[in-house]
Structures are given as C-alpha cells and as structure tokens.
Amino acid sequence: MKRNSRLSVALHVLLHMAEQADKALTSEVLASWAATNPVVIRRTFAGLRDAGIVGSTKGHGGGWTLLKPLDAVTLADIQAALDEPLLALGKAEESPGCLVEQAVNAALDDAVAQARRLLDERLSKITLADLAAQIGPRRVVLAAAGCKDPHHES
Template sequence: MLHVLLHMAETNVPMTSEALANMMKTNPVVIRRVLAGLREHQLVCSAKGHGGGWQICRELETITLHDIYLALDKPTLLAMGNRTEAPGCLVEEAVNNALNQAFHEAENLLLERFRSVTLAQLSADFHQRKQAHGFTGNHEHSIFSGE
C-alpha cells in the first residue's frame, strides 16, 4: 500500500483504481477495497466520473506509517509465531513465554518507528534515489522498478 500511496503522491491528478492495479499487477477491486479503508480514515479521497479517481487528501507530512497501519486494520506485523499456542509441554510453554515477550517488544518498537516515519520522508527518499540514478521527468513505474 505504501507503494500505491507514493505513486499517488507523485501525481497532481486523481488516479483510477485500474491504473493503480495495473502498476501493482493486481485486480482493481483489491485496490478499491484497500483504498476504501484508507478513505474512512481520511488519508485518501475519491471522486467518481470523468477525471475521477483516488488522491491523497492530506499533506504527506501529516501521514505516518502508523496512520496507514491503523487504517489497514492493524495487519500482522511479524510472520513468526509460536509453533503451538497452547502446548501440553512445560518446556514449550516456557519457550512460548519468552518468544511472546520478544515478539511483543519487537512489535512495540516497530510501531513506535511507524509513528515517526511520514509519507513525506518516503517521498523525499524516492526523489533522492531518482536523482542519484539520473532519472528525470515523470515517474514511469517500469523505469523505477526494473520491469
């Protein structure tokens, strides 16, 4: 979703879900569903009809990764987990307890970092990389992704 939002940030016109889906190689329905959640949190706006589409409706400096995380209904941050949630072995219970504490601490650190990173910072990083690679003009997706 960050990829989609940064593409949206680069344009001065609304982007259709079809155009975004084409860039992301997914179905427009998937894009619309996710962006609808972001719209509920007032991160993006949409307009119907000719010239309509999706746009970021707040300043990039005011949107943090944490805002996006919340708008996406707090997706799982860490793919790792306990092998068995309710083990019958006391050793595995001790291991689970230690891992649960570590996972909780790691998630808290990550969420704290999310609160301090804005879309404006990601956009600035993109522009630095674009300049370093000698690209000028529009941000054609295929140019920057190596496709």
C-alpha cells in the same frame, strides 16, 4: 508476488498519487502502477479509507484521492490501517497443555510484543514526505542522464 507486500504496494501507490495531486485516480490506474489488479487496490485501500488517509468517490470522474498532506502520514499510520501481521513468528500450539510449552509461548509473546512496539516506533518517525524527498534526487540524476521515468514497461 509472494509474501505480505501490502505495505510495500500501498506506499508505492500513495507516492505516485502525491505526484498527481488533487485528481481523482481510478483503481485501474493505481493498479497499473503497482502492476496488480484493481480489486487488490480496492481491498488494500479500504483500510486506508477507514483511517481517513484517502477518500474514494464512485461514478463518472470518480476514484481515489489523498486526504492528508504527506508530512501528516507516517508509515506506522499506514501499517496500522492495513492491519498486517508484521511478524512471522508463530507458535506450535496456541493453548498447550504442556507446561514447558506454556513457558515458551509466554516468553515469545513477550519478545514479539516488544519487537512490535520497537518497529512501530521506528515506522512512526518516517512520513510519506520523507520518502518523497528521497525520490527527488534519484529522479533528477536520471533526468540529467537523459532517461525517462521507466515506469512499468512490462
């Protein structure tokens, strides 16, 4: 992996959890789905837990469970829970003495804030249920062709 992919990972794992509903699933199982490390899952999901999207229990038979129905969780909820940067635009200097740079920073701050609002607005209209609905067709097509779900053979 290379870039900020926490949202991608979270969505992937959450949808798999939905298929195994109700069972508490360990970080290790979740990590195998995302081809990553259990600790990465715990870190990523810590925000989701704080946001009430998932719950975790310790000890025997413990693990992670989805606490909300799929249509009650939007991508914006998840994004917010993960507290990601989202936009890659940075500034050369945060508090410049130069008047020109001050004006540049102000203009960029403005545009970035607006872009963030617009993206958030878009993400808030997509629920996990919407994504799940897009998986169904793919699975059916492949199943008809006699394929198994090719999950992480690596």
